[in-house]
Amino acid sequence: MWVNYKGVMVLVGVGRNASYKIINQLNDELAKKGYLVNPHHKVPIKFLCERYGIDINEARAVLANQKISV
Numbered sequence: 001m002w003v004n005y006k007g008v009m010v011l012v013g014v015g016r017n018a019s020y021k022i023i024n025q026l027n028d029e030l031a032k033k034g035y036l037v038n039p040h041h042k043v044p045i046k047f048l049c050e051r052y053g054i055d056i057n058e059a060r061a062v063l064a065n066q067k068i069s070v
Helices: 005-013 016-032 045-052 056-065
Strands: none
Touching: 005 016, 005 045, 005 056, 016 045, 045 056
């Protein structure tokens, strides 16, 4: 499952521009490790949660409450 800038904004607590920077940084990390990345400014929710120490189940619940699709 992928999360877009709106999801990053909610989960990490940053603004729109910062969320795009985070997505780009995380996708760069994934690309350097040999993973395919989403070209539509999205990042795997699992990787985002791992890097920011967020419980993935809580993240999904927060996004569902905010009506943000993943």
